[in-house]
Amino acid sequence: AQSVTQPDIHITVSEGASLELRCNYSYGATPYLFWYVQSPGQGLQLLLKYFSGDTLVQGIKGFEAEFKRSQSSFNLRKPSVHWSDAAEYFCAVGDIIQGAQKLVFGQGTRLTINP
Amino acid sequence: DAGVTQSPTHLIKTRGQQVTLRCSPKSGHDTVSWYQQALGQGPQFIFQYYEEEERQRGNFPDRFSGHQFPNYSSELNVNALLLGDSALYLCASSFRGLNTEAFFGQGTRLTVV
Numbered sequence: 167a168q169s170v171t172q173p174d175i176h177i178t179v180s181e182g183a184s185l186e187l188r189c190n191y192s193y194g195a196t197p198y199l200f201w202y203v204q205s206p207g208q209g210l211q212l213l214l215k216y217f218s219g220d221t222l223v224q225g226i227k228g229f230e231a232e233f234k235r236s237q238s239s240f241n242l243r244k245p246s247v248h249w250s251d252a253a254e255y256f257c258a259v260g261d262i263i264q265g266a267q268k269l270v271f272g273q274g275t276r277l278t279i280n281p
Numbered sequence: 282d283a284g285v286t287q288s289p290t291h292l293i294k295t296r297g298q299q300v301t302l303r304c305s306p307k308s309g310h311d312t313v314s315w316y317q318q319a320l321g322q323g324p325q326f327i328f329q330y331y332e333e334e335e336r337q338r339g340n341f342p343d344r345f346s347g348h349q350f351p352n353y354s355s356e357l358n359v360n361a362l363l364l365g366d367s368a369l370y371l372c373a374s375s376f377r378g379l380n381t382e383a384f385f386g387q388g389t390r391l392t393v394v
Contacts (some may be wrong), residue, residue: 267375269383273323
């Protein structure tokens, strides 16, 4: 079965420091991969997606992610975090069944920013 | 563009009752998916609707049912509510097919007491 693992439940970084959130997936074919962000009490906002092509993808808010097939990983990075980046981050894989796509999410990583 | 809109925002129900949640997709989208997000967890796929039919279903009991209307809006119904049904229910809309991204609504917070 398709699955996504986010090893870090909670990460704390200082404002201005770099960030890397880890994501590992299990999927039989070429995966469609996503990172979403969720602020408290809010829905999910798409940060970036990988469908094919260049394995380094750029997203909104200065985030990027790199797809590494050999490691089944899709880690999210940002060179310098801002206090407004504090939120919950979810990695997801698109599971294709009968021509339709559903999302399988990881458990999420809560990001706290120290001033 | 209003994006994906869900109603109501919050809801409190008693065990055994029934509830209906509503979703209007982003303009131009024809596919609606529902997800359940328990506290501290990632969203779990409930089901997906396209052309007014359920196309995929996750591992949820038959107490969870849905409907899609000709204007692509959708309802999620849950019967015989259990305390464990307390969660944030998210609606996502997209275009039918692959290589599409899903846009999420703000969710409905359901509390079962």
